[in-house]
Each structure stands twice: as C-alpha cells, then as structure tokens.
C-alpha cells in the first residue's frame with residue numbers, strides 16, 4: 244500500500260487518471276495490487292472509479308485527492324485512529340441487525356443462542372465493518388452483524404484445516420454446491436426454518452410459550 248501511495252503521488256498526481264493495467268505493470272510481483280491501492284481510501288485518499296465518475300471507463304481510476312502520508316508511520320497511525328473512531332448511530336446498528344435477521348453473518352448463530360461446540364457461552368451480537376467485494380472487483384466497506392466470537396477471530400475450534408476438509412468431504416453433493424455459494428459470497432444464507440428460530444430466540448419466555456402452544460404435534 245505504501246509503495247502504491249508513493250507511485251500515485253510521484254507518477255500519477257492529483258486529478259489525473261491511471262489504469263488498472265498500469266497498476267499491475269508497476270507492481271508485477273504484488274498480487275491484488277489494485278486492492279492495496281484501494282485500501283488507501285481508508286486513509287483519506289479519494290480514488291474514483293467509473294461508478295463515481297461517468298467520464299471514466301471500467302479500466303480507469305482517477306486520483307482525486309492525495310490523503311494521509313501513509314509512508315510516514317506517525318501520519319498513518321493518526322489517520323487509522325481517525326477512521327476507527329467513526330461509530331455507527333444506534334439507528335444504523337438496529338437496521339443492520341434487522342437486515343441480517345439478528346444472526347451472525349459469519350457463523351449464522353442467533354443472538355442469545357449457545358454455541359454448538361461451546362454450550363457454556365451464548366452469542367452476543369455486535370457490528371463489524373466488513374469489506375464486501377462487488378462483482379466488478381471493487382470493494383466497499385459495510386457494517387454487518389457478527390457475533391463477538393467471530394468478531395474477535397477466536398472462532399479457532401473449527402479452524403483446523405484437516406477438520407474443515409473432513410467436514411466438507413462429508414457433505415452431500417447438493418450441500419457442497421450450497422457451501423460453494425456461501426464461500427463465494429463470503430457469508431452463509433438462511434432457510435425459513437432458521438429465520439423462524441432466530442426470531443423465536445429474541446422473544447421473552449412468556450411469548451415463547453405462546454409460540455410453543457401454536458406448534459402442532461404431527
């Protein structure tokens with residue numbers, strides 16, 4: 244990212260257009276160099292694509308404004324502190340929870356539900372900023388619902404390669420196809436059954452009893 248910033252400053256300059264091809268040529272040894280360059284947006288750099296600037300082709304990018312001097316350690320630390328301070332309003336948090344049906348977008352657990360591999364702890368939902376890659380390859384940061392365990396990255400029990408391989412191998416072909424889609428989307432999807440369960444988990448005990456009496460024994 245630092246090399247990209249210096250390259251933009253030195254060879255492109257504010258207000259000028261550069262192409263994704265030029266980025267790849269300048270950094271042939273760096274995979275996803277254009278991604279690293281887009282990361283500069285978190286540091287106050289304004290880099291527009293044809294989505295923001297209709298005069299550009301999909302291959303073009305425009306360096307509108309040079310932001311924080313990321314090559315300077317102190318300036319970079321200051322700038323990243325500033326971006327972390329951005330907190331979501333209570334309303335935006337509620338909207339994010341509601342959009343995600345009060346379920347962790349990573350592991351799918353509902354708020355208040357206990358973890359299948361850790362029955363002592365129940366899930367507490369929080370909001371995380373996730374980089375979401377759009378079909379055109381550009382990435383946006385957006386708030387998503389995540390349980391505190393996934394958010395802290397300590398979902399380590401399942402993170403053993405051999406266990407994940409074995410678990411994937413055990414899936415039926417149709418399940419593997421669905422799993423592949425989840426991997427591709429970077430999130431899981433839910434069935435009506437799971438949505439009903441998640442909504443149920445949010446009810447107080449007396450309302451839960453009403454729901455229970457509603458369910459017929461077949």
Ligand SMILES: [Zn+2]
Pocket residue numbers: 347348349350351352389390391392393394
């Ligand atoms: Zn989770």
